[in-house]
Amino acid sequence: MKITKVVLTGANGQMGQAMLKVLDNESDIEVVGAVDVNGGMPLNKVLGNDNPLKVEVSLAEVLANTQPDVLVDFTNARAAVENASEALKRGVRPVIGSTGLNTEQVSLLHSLCEENRCGALVAPNFALGAILMMRFAVECSKYFPDCEIVELHHDKKIDAPSGTAAATARMISESRTAANSPVEHREKTLGVRGGEIFGVPVHSIRLPGLVAHQEVIFGGEGETLTIRHDSLNRSSFGAGLVLAVRKVLNLDRMVIGLENLL
Numbered sequence: 001m002k003i004t005k006v007v008l009t010g011a012n013g014q015m016g017q018a019m020l021k022v023l024d025n026e027s028d029i030e031v032v033g034a035v036d037v038n039g040g041m042p043l044n045k046v047l048g049n050d051n052p053l054k055v056e057v058s059l060a061e062v063l064a065n066t067q068p069d070v071l072v073d074f075t076n077a078r079a080a081v082e083n084a085s086e087a088l089k090r091g092v093r094p095v096i097g098s099t100g101l102n103t104e105q106v107s108l109l110h111s112l113c114e115e116n117r118c119g120a121l122v123a124p125n126f127a128l129g130a131i132l133m134m135r136f137a138v139e140c141s142k143y144f145p146d147c148e149i150v151e152l153h154h155d156k157k158i159d160a161p162s163g164t165a166a167a168t169a170r171m172i173s174e175s176r177t178a179a180n181s182p183v184e185h186r187e188k189t190l191g192v193r194g195g196e197i198f199g200v201p202v203h204s205i206r207l208p209g210l211v212a213h214q215e216v217i218f219g220g221e222g223e224t225l226t227i228r229h230d231s232l233n234r235s236s237f238g239a240g241l242v243l244a245v246r247k248v249l250n251l252d253r254m255v256i257g258l259e260n261l262l
């Protein structure tokens with residue numbers, strides 16, 4: 001069996017900790033390195049086994065020493081692009097779970113993939129239910145052009161809107177045949193109608209107690225239709241991430257969205 005060697009960045013974070021365990025449980029995947037700005041933590045504490053590695057600070061050194069196949073990134077938009085750049089120049093394929101990347105950052109990644117003739121995946125959500133929620137939303141938007149997105153996340157989330165909400169809005173805008181919505185905004189209080197992404201109003205809620213949730217609400221004549229997805233804990237992202245690590249090995253270009261690898 002071919003073993004895929006993986007380095008993970010953002011190892012001290014909420015996703016990093018959860019996904020290290022998920023990856024370590026797969027017999028065809030070996031976690032050969034873990035990196036975070038503060039480094040330090042022994043991996044056996046996270047994994048509950050006798051793994052001799054610890055979280056390191058320098059990604060460049062870890063990549064040089066371990067020569068992995070894949071870099072998994074759960075940091076933030078800026079760090080994700082820098083980390084992917086380090087990986088791509090060594091022929092290591094990035095799987096980027098970090099969100100909040102702007103258009104310039106995405107096109108820089110495209111160019112880096114082309115220059116280095118190396119594949120990459122940028123996926124704002126690895127949960128299967130979230131992928132289906134986006135797909136169903138696209139389908140509904142053909143019949144109900146009026147819709148709004150409400151995304152609800154834990155209070156430690158640093159970006160808003162969520163990557164999933166931004167992706168959903170983009171996909172809806174690409175498939176809408178008639179864009180009736182939104183009606184003219186009349187805000188007495190600035191921002192009360194949310195922010196508009198690709199013509200779709202998005203409302204971001206951040207509260208303790210939440211994990212990751214999204215509603216896409218469609219309105220029609222005398223009816224509404226709501227599609228809702230809930231990630232109740234971070235294990236919801238595990239199966240999609242494992243699939244991404246396996247599939248990115250066959251990519252020679254950058255792909256956006258796990259739905260394009262299913």
Ligand SMILES: NC(=O)C1=CN([C@@H]2O[C@H](COP(=O)(O)OP(=O)(O)OC[C@H]3O[C@@H](n4cnc5c(N)ncnc54)[C@H](OP(=O)(O)O)[C@@H]3O)[C@@H](O)[C@H]2O)C=CC1
Binds near residue numbers: 037076126163237
């Ligand atoms: N695609 C998906 O399915 C999912 C994506 N996400 C996304 O993943 C990202 C991380 O989320 P989460 O784990 O909750 O966030 P956390 O803040 O808990 O973790 C991020 C970690 O990355 C560290 N970090 C920052 N910069 C670097 C760097 N240059 N190199 C290495 N490590 C770095 C942070 O350190 P410090 O705190 O010191 O800055 C922190 O420990 C977010 O963008 C989030 O939106 C989250 C869930 C699912």
Ligand SMILES: O=C(O)C1=N[C@H](C(=O)O)C[C@H](O)C1
Binds near residue numbers: 099124161162212
């Ligand atoms: O930060 C999070 O937690 C999440 N981030 C991703 C996003 O921004 O869409 C995916 C999921 O919603 C959890």
